[in-house]
Amino acid sequence: MKDVLKRIVFGKREKYWWMNALVPLISILLAFIVGAIFIKITGRSPVVAYKLLFGASGLFPGPYWKSHFAEMLLSSSMYIATGLGFAIAAKGGLFNIGAEGHFIVGGIAAAYLGYAKPFAGLPKFIHLPLIIVGVMLAGGIWGAIAGYLKAKRGIHEVITTIMLNWIALYLIEAWLVIGPMEAAVETGISGTPYISLSAKLPKILPPTRLNISIIIILAVTFLIWYLFYKTTFGYEIRTMGHTLMFGMEAPKAAGINVERRTIQTMFIAGAVAALGGAFMVLGVLFQYPPIFEGGYGFDGIAVALIGQNEPLGVILAGILIGALRTGATTVQLAHIPKTFPSIIEGFTVGFIALQMLIRYWIMKLIQGRKKSVQTEMGGGAK
Amino acid sequence: MKALEVKGIVKQFPGVLANDNINLSINKGEIYAIVGENGAGKSTLMKIIYGLYTPTSGEIFVFDKKVDIKTPYDAIGLKIGMVHQEFMLIPRFTVTQNIVLGDEPSKGIVFDYKKALNEVEELSEKFGLKVDPAEKVANLPVGIQQRVEILKILRRGAEILIFDEPTAVLTPEETEDLFKTLMKLKKNGKTIIFISHKLKEVIAIADRIAVLRRGKLQGIVERGKTSEVELARMVVGRDVVLKIPKAEAKVGGTVVSIRDLTVKSKRGIIGLKEVSFDVCAGEIVGIAGVEGNGQAELVNALIGFTRPIKGTIAFDGEEIRVITPFNIRKKGMAYIPKDRKMRGLVLPFRSRENIIMGQHTLYPFSKNGVLNNIEIDKFTTKKLEEFDVRPRDIHTRARNLSGGNQQKLILAKEMSMEHKFLLASQPTRGLDIGAMEFVYHKLIEEKERGMAILLISLELSEIMGLSDRILVLYNGEIVGETTPDKTTEEELGLMMLGLKKQKRVAQ
Amino acid sequence: MRVKKLLALLLVVVMVGVVFVGCAPAEEEPPVETIKIGLVTDVGGRGDRSFNDSALRGLETWAGKVKYVKGGGYEAITDAEFDASIPEDLKDRNIQPLGVSAKVLESKDKKDYIPNIASLVEQEKCDLVIGVGFMLAGAIGESAVKYPDTKFMLIDAPPVDEDGNMIDPPNVVGYLFNEHECGFLVGAIAAYATEAGKVGYIGGMPIPPVLRYEAGYRAGLKTIDPSIEIIGQYTGSFTEPALGKSAAESQISQGCDVLFHAAGATGNGMFQSICERGAPYWGIGVDVDMGLDENLCPARTLTSSLKHVDYATYLAIKSVVEDTFHSGLIIMTLKDGGVGYAPDHVADALTQDQIDKVEHLREMMIDGVFEVPTDPPDVDNWTPPTDF
Structure with missing residues (x-):
């Protein structure tokens, strides 16, 4: 059992394989402890805060669990999407800050394909897959632009993805939503028109809003994992991931087409992150509103970092962040600001950034233990 | 005192x-x-x-x-x-x-x-x-x-x-x-x-x-x-054959021929000027020279990292118009880089992952784009044994291998790839005697198998001991062509410093 | 071994946490028979100095007679503080504490609206749930259908269903405002105040309430002096002061000396620009009395076109307390005290004669002598009143 787990979850035959899971866990734990200290300092009860936070997070059974659970998974599916958007690029050695842009591009594409005439009349089983494909194409192309600029022009992806985020935002919110895609005035709707019934994601846990987005994203995550670890394509991306950032050229020298793979990696990253925006539009808002402040793209970076850029890690981290966010608004009833869970998220990322230190401590712990065993044995031999 | x-x-x-x-x-x-x-x-x-x-x-x-x-x-x-x-x-x-x-x-x-x-x-x-x-x-x-x-x-x-x-x-x-x-x-x-x-x-x-x-x-x-x-x-800790065993060259047909190759260096100046030479099957052509006299430009042009501004590179008599690492490797070039960490290996990768790099798209390592882990492991186990990479564990990360074993892993990777031409750029750089000896033996084995080998080295003893023909590179130009038995290290040294020129043997 | 122990310890901690969280009884609430009013802000949240704060004043300060302590919790306020919180034009509207308890949930994201409403209804058992802003139209609409026993109030929009169609459930009251009426008044004041004969207008996004402001403003200017030139623009955002500032800079450089914005936080940039220049430039605030806001530019705030979200909120709560709640749409007009203008520096910039004329126009509107257009293009064909 342990062996199977090891093989599936953590690289094979890693001596300290459990470290990859323990470090994020310790980081999260430390973040909660620091968060508790913060609450205590401001004169409130950490116990009550955490009780409310987790009580409404959907992670644990309790009152209104069903709806909290549904809300948690609803958020998680979006965080996993944007988290993967970062993780995929990171696997290929690219620092993708563009998930926010991909997310809203996905959102607007979903809204358009959801209400526009030739599509809106189609039966659901054709319409919905069509939207998903369209969304992934739109997000993918948006991502591939940054990939192209990196591969062919050598412009760093951090700069291009940030700029593309703003371009997407203003294209959408300052033009499309109040221009060509604006709902007719007489409907009284601000933002785009509402999507047709056939474009809505089917609900799976009535009466809650939970829909199939979580199933879609889990399937996509599995496919990404398969792509990374089982295919030559993923192999090539990983060779780049370990070298590109340090200016190493081993993959290129081995005949791998680094430029094309860079563009493709960014395409996939953009396509997956765009799914998050589609989930928002197709499952929660049913239109693209005039203002769409999400921040899901940036939280995706945190999710990927906590998840160590591994598909399974991203799922777990996405669920954690989704749970924190679901419980977030409820902590206000204990008169704790709604941003408190974000503070915990921030601390977790901070501790993850210190993971080398945490690893070092753990190693020291183990080695100290081993050493003491050795001296004991040595003493016994005398 | x-x-x-x-x-x-x-x-x-x-x-x-x-x-x-x-x-x-x-x-x-x-x-x-x-x-x-x-x-x-x-x-x-x-x-x-x-x-x-x-x-x-x-x-x-x-x-x-x-x-x-x-x-x-x-x-x-x-x-x-x-x-x-x-x-x-x-x-x-x-x-x-x-x-x-x-x-x-x-x-x-x-x-x-x-x-x-x-x-x-x-x-x-x-x-x-x-x-x-x-x-x-x-x-x-x-x-x-x-x-x-x-x-x-x-x-x-x-x-x-x-x-x-x-x-x-x-x-x-x-x-x-x-x-x-x-x-x-x-x-x-x-x-x-x-x-x-x-x-x-x-x-x-x-x-x-x-x-x-x-x-x-x-x-x-x-x-x-x-x-x-x-x-x-x-x-x-044991006897070492420092004298490099000589093997008679059984020279075959021309594999690589380079004509008038002119390449810009990374700094934008001409680093290699109208260089022409051939490498034939079954011979080792040594390029002697002080570092920075055009070796890097030659290597980069050959593997397709830099596009030459003039000149041609032909493989098996067929000129390659646009050289990319991918298509030249497809033609049959293997490459031992001078910088193992930068160009040879992916350091966090395990031996089993490194050893297939470049041939990972080929059968039996993958089929329809899906990797075959069982075949890869089998192959790696065999090659680690053959090239004496220590430790033998196929899961060791390249980062944790010593310099000599990293180089052996690169040799295992490059030499097991189907190739006709081996470009060895300072293959013993930074290696100790034991590993050096291993590299020499492998190069000679390759030569005996009829590979065309271009050896670039800064070590004169290496050039003298291994090469069948020696070209001396100075300031981006070939200033002399000779064979080990017709020259001495001193004479080569003078040529490398541009103090002595020698008429080239007619092509 | 130590590692295993460590893992085991972790597991125990987590499990204890689960048991603790899962089984702990809900916090003891003293069984007080007060009416609970829930309020869900939009993503702007508390401290937006505009819409949300205004609604919170109606709920917390007026209906609850408490104030929010920074960091969390409420404390009671004195009668003096209570009286001071009521603006001039509402002094005669008989605002008295209603003794309700307030439950406020801010939203971090659009996705939070529905769960927040659900928490207030299910967990807190609120009698009335208030949604602030047109962004909550869908959430309030859906929740109203889902929880027919709870009353809902929606500010600035009618409730809509999942497909964006307007609906009229029996437990929702929507409050709309005649922004064009207060827009008209500040337009008239601006027309008297300008010396350059050029005024500016900065809009957030061209959504209906903002368009009504613009139409009223243009109509007001036209009424006083049709020759005044208006330079107007939409920034495309309600949240970015930088855009508001650059818009203001551009309008000032084109010669405008009185600027009016209806752009939420984007407009803060306009005040920043005005403050940096000082006299003779005037800024006109929107929604709340921005002349009272120390963080903006009280010295150069000519007036503010007031939209009494606080009063509407108060009225809705009052209807629940007095059991006179009616569903449907309520339009808050000048007559009802729903809209108005703030005195700020009007007396400094206008002569008493001019002020009297503005007041006269106000009375004419209340009496229904003339009507102000609601769409900016209609202003061109609109005949302004002449006998004021």
């Missing part, structure tokens, strides 16, 4: 005993060499003496006084100086600024540059180390930079100078100059500790030689009382 004495030095790292009860006694005014393979414990010992490591146990005496060296500052205070392999110079500063850095002469609180200039001039005259004190370090060749490092240490009053592999970065002429410098320092009464794995150099310069192997002191020999072969045996 004893300049430095260490008694019973032990250094235990987790899992490795790096120094095991080392006793050395070094006289004032002698050149003392410490040799050993990579990982024998030389550097560890020096770092202990220089205060970078604390020993697990043992004592150090400097000028007959027991000392406790905890930091490099302690070492400098005890007049111990170290010339590191990587120079600690600031390229944009002048020689003077670099030498006085950290201990500047001043007028009040203002840096007195004039005084510093004079000081440096005096110093360089006193020890006969010629430098231009006003020149920027970035504009100096490596050999002179090293001189600046030495001056920097001398200015701090060093009596004991430790040189960590000082010749690794030098050309043969620069090495000669360094040796002259060392002799001058010795005359001035300085004590020199010289760390190297190049036995020939050690025999040429050192008064006494200590041999380390696997952390243990194997013995101390005196100058003139040993031979290279004997020393090699002590270093490796």
